[in-house]
Amino acid sequence: MSVTFAQGFSAAGVAAGISAVEGKKDLALVVNNGPLDAAAGVFTSNRFCAAPVQWSRNIVSDGHAKAVILNSGGANACTGKPGYEQSKATAEKVAGLIGAKAEDVAVCSTGLIGELLPLDNVLSGADKAFETLADTAEAGADASHAIMTTDTKPKTVELEGSNGFRIGGMVKGSGMIAPQLATMLCVITTDAVVTAGQLQAALNAGVEMSFNRIDVDGCMSTNDTVLLLASGASGIEPEPDEFNELVAKATASLARQIIGDGEGASHDIRVKVTGATTEEAALACGRAVAASNLLKCAISGNDPNWGRIVSSLGTVPSDVAPYDSEKVTVDVNGVRICENGGAGRDRSEVDMTPREVHIDIDLNAGEAEATVWTDDLTHEYVHINADYES
Amino acid sequence: MSVTFAQGFSAAGVAAGISAVEGKKDLALVVNNGPLDAAAGVFTSNRFCAAPVQWSRNIVSDGHAKAVILNSGGANACTGKPGYEQSKATAEKVAGLIGAKAEDVAVCSTGLIGELLPLDNVLSGADKAFETLADTAEAGADASHAIMTTDTKPKTVELEGSNGFRIGGMVKGSGMIAPQLATMLCVITTDAVVTAGQLQAALNAGVEMSFNRIDVDGCMSTNDTVLLLASGASGIEPEPDEFNELVAKATASLARQIIGDGEGASHDIRVKVTGATTEEAALACGRAVAASNLLKCAISGNDPNWGRIVSSLGTVPSDVAPYDSEKVTVDVNGVRICENGGAGRDRSEVDMTPREVHIDIDLNAGEAEATVWTDDLTHEYVHINADYES
Structure with a gap:
């Protein structure tokens, strides 16, 4: 289902010969058929942000987008002006196909940093994707497969509001996942009747509580992109609170799925910090614990090593998080x-056999709390990242 | 040699039954025979600092110490008041043996967090160590062995000033190594005639450029302790500049040895950042790169993955390190x-076969520079930290 769960969207996922993996679906297209074309985006804050991020951040800034084209198999990052020209040419190609302007088309890429894309394959792939565009569940699933890299499974979400409006979404991300912004490409669609301003506010709030609170490996990507598109096709104007809540639920679900598919992970770790003086304090403590390689190794060995938890906690300066x-x-x-x-x-006494591990820290210093998620650090993580060029 | 290279120091390293490893030397004693007893120390800034750190920080603050007793096999960290009483009792025991006050004896511990030490074994071990105290090279070597945990080899340094004063030292540390302060126990001795104030200044400067610029795994310990003791036994008053330089050389050598013995490491990585606007900017960039799990995995796979270098660099805020x-x-x-x-x-074109990997980053934004060291992230690191309780 994914992005096609919401009315007014069609999608496709095709093998375009961009990925080094023969025959892998590596190009996805999502088209907003309207009547609205409202859009919002959140992008990596990495200073070496990729060409597609530069392009898409710019074109989404006016609150409108009619389509997104996404490729795996190459990040088009650190590729300078030629890389930017590739993103632009890709947008122009899609614009020509769907009868729009290049400035209506967002572009996302993921894969190896530092190399240009095989542009001919991207452009011919766009033709192929356009030909197979459909608003079916299968087409949405194809798109969610086409954006995968080291992901072992597609990650999608489908939610329905009380009066029938819908939200659908897909995300890819497995390694290079750290706040701010987990490394990933994410497209969320809705058929609700909402303005671009509402979209951006809902997305900012949702991202803050989800993608910005997960950490697979402490590494921030050059290509992170989260897009939220509204078609208005349901004709339903949702209650603002319910809409925001549903967007937050969608981002939370997708973020949780990323953790569940973290590179090489054998445990999903929820670190909940309560009793903090402020939410910021709780968050700083949670992030410090979630970032500990030593703890993450211990968890992979089924050792609930609290010494490594408190020693991580002890690195948070007392002015950031006062506690005794x-x-x-x-x-x-x-x-x-x-x-x-x-x-x-x-x-x-601790049963470490479940995949999900809950670490609950009470600072006993106040009333605020925060939750972050991470993965354990396994042999498999090292294997993937020592032997896979990404 | 290690700590006995400097005149006026005797040492011992014995098996006291503290470590879980049968027969392992696990208790070291270093005694300053004077005539001076000047001392300086630098300690972990972890808020969960161990009992021996609390004890030693306090007793060294007056600039005097006559002995240091160090154990592996248990960190005596997060052990509350009973743990503090153990450190105190250990100091009292040594004080009784050497005819000094407990406040003249520093205590260092390393090993598993959260458990009390087998105090009887520590105290009877102190007797045994006292009986075997000697100022020989062998006694110094025994001490350097007794403080090892996951270290695969002892780490020592011996340096001589132009007019004959000497500096000797030993360090342990292999995992849980990150600025500020690498995780370790370190004792440096000198027979120079220097004041406690000179010692502390030299040590602060040395530590800043050495132990505070290495990072094995981003994890800060609860037990880090660096002590510098002066006996004055050479009768030589060194040139202050030369003395500072030699202390810096000693800490640099020991820090480099820690990196060379990082847990599971197959490459020692030197990250040198030049062309920065300030040293702080260069250091922030160097540390960001040195902390990247993805890069460290790539290096272990002999992949000089510059994409992972610049993406780490890109996480440093532009107000911290301005560059284009x-x-x-x-x-x-x-x-x-x-x-x-x-x-x-x-x-x-890059030859990745040498153990030492040099990453040289030029920001082309200024004249300042900084160098940090780290290790690669290997299967063996995960193995050690998933399967070894520490």
């Missing part, structure tokens, strides 16, 4: 293995 | 594989 180290408690999967900053119940 | 991404160059082992922020010479 002797009042901190840590529960792993419901067992309080650290009490008052020291040993609590025996770590052998 | 299109003017950045990156050389790996002397081959300019990134030119003007894009592809340069082919990565296949």
Whole structure:
């Protein structure tokens, strides 16, 4: 389903010969058939942002987009002016096909940094994708497959509001995932009747609580792009609160799926920090814990090593997160293995067999809280990233 | 040799039954026989600092120490008041043996966080160490072995000033190594006639340029301790500049040895950033690159992946390190594989077979520079930290 779950959108995913993997679907096209063409976007803050990011950030800034073309198999990042010309030519090609302006077409790329794309393949692939455009569940699924790189499965979401408007979405992302902004390409569609301003506000809020709170490997990408497109095809004007909530639910679902498919991961780790003086303090503590290679290795070895949790917590400056180290408690999967900053119940009581590991940290310093997600660090992660050129 | 290279110091390293590894030397004693007992220290800034750190930071603050007792096999961290009492009891024991006050004895521990030490073994081990104290090269070597945990080899340094004063030192550290302060226990001795103030200034400067510029895994320890002790036994008052320089040389050598023995490492990576507007900017860029798991995996796979270098560089905010991404160059082992922020010479030209990998980044924005060291991220690192409880 993915992006075609919302009315007014058609999609396609085709093998265009961009990826080094023979026959892999590597080009996706999503077209907004209207009547609206409202759009919002959030992009990587990496200073080496890729050509498609430069292009798309610019064209979405007016609140309108009629289509998105996305490729795996090459990031078109650090490719200078020739790379930018490629993104522009790709947008022009799609614009010609759908009868729009190049400035109505967003472009996303993912893959190896530092190399230009095989542009002829991209352009002929666009023809092929245009020919197979459909508003079917299958077409949406094809698109979600075409954007995968080290992802082991497509990641999609379908949600329906109380009065029938719909949100659909797809994301790719598996490694190079860290706040701010997990590394990924994400397209979310809705058939609600909403303005570009509403879209951008809902997207900003949703991204902040989802993609900005996951961390697979602490590495920020050059290509991160999240787009939210509205067709208005349902004719339904949603309650603003419900719309925002549903967008947040969509981004949360997609972010959670990224963690569930983190490169080489054997555990999905939820770090929840409560009892903080402010949400920022809770977030800083959660991120410090989620970023610990030592902890992530311990979890992969099924060791609920609270020493590595508190030692990470101890790196957060006290002006950022005031707390008393002797009042901190840590529960792993419901067992309080650290009490008052020291040993609590025996770590052998913790059942580490579930895929999902819950680390609950209570700073006992206030009322604020925050949750971040990460993955464990496994042999497989090293294998993927030592042996796969990306 | 290590700490006994300087005159006026005796040392011992014995198996006291603290470590879980049967028969492993796990207790070291270093005694300053004077005539001076000047001392300086630098300690972890982790807010969950261990009991021995709390003890030693306090007793060294007056600029005096006559002995240091160090154990592997247990960190005595997050152990509350009982842990502090253990550190104190250990200092009292040594003080009784050497005829000093407990406040003259520093205590260092390394190993698993969250458990008390087997105090009886520590105290009886102190007797044994005291009996075998000697100022020989062998005794110094024994001490350097006794502090090892996942270290695969002892790390020592011996340096002589132009007029004959000497500096000796030993360090342990292999994982949980990140600025500020690499995770480690370090004792440096000198027979120069210097004041505690001179010692502290020299140590601060040395640590800043060495232990604070290495990063094995981004994880800061609860137990980091660096001590510098002066006996004055050579009777030589060194030129202050030469003394500072030699201390810096000692800390640099020991820090470099830690990187050379990083957990599971197959490459030692030197990241040198030049052309920065300030040293702080260069350091921020160097640290961002050195912290990239993706890059560290690539290097372990002998892939000089400049995309992962610049994408890390791109995460440093522009107010911290102003530079133009299109003017950045990156050389790996002397081959300019990134030119003007894009592809340069082919990565296949880079010889990745040497253990030492040189990443030279020129921001082309100013005259300042900084160098940091890290290790690659290997299967073996994950193995050590998934399967070893520490």
